Amino acid sequence: MASETLSPVPNTSTAVALFQKAHGRMTTLGRIDEQVMALLEQRRKIQEELRAVQALINEEFDRVVRSAPEQQPGRMLTHISENARGNGHPHEEMAEAVA
Numbered sequence: 001m002a003s004e005t006l007s008p009v010p011n012t013s014t015a016v017a018l019f020q021k022a023h024g025r026m027t028t029l030g031r032i033d034e035q036v037m038a039l040l041e042q043r044r045k046i047q048e049e050l051r052a053v054q055a056l057i058n059e060e061f062d063r064v065v066r067s068a069p070e071q072q073p074g075r076m077l078t079h080i081s082e083n084a085r086g087n088g089h090p091h092e093e094m095a096e097a098v099a
Helices: 002-006 008-070 073-085 090-098
Strands: none
């Protein structure tokens, strides 16, 4: 009779352990889902910022192309060259425009 009362305990312990393991995995999945959602939101924001920067680049190209007939080609090439070397600090201007 003593063996009959002890036999359900190991089965119950096994079932409890399995439920605990399943609960732990579900909790982990929930945390991963939250992280994925946060990453997707961060990706969306960065995409918006990239689109804004691209629009600024497009506007700048349009402005340069529209003003090209008014400027001497040598002067325009000098301006582009200076900006390419960093003398015009285009990154600072872009950062200010995006902010």
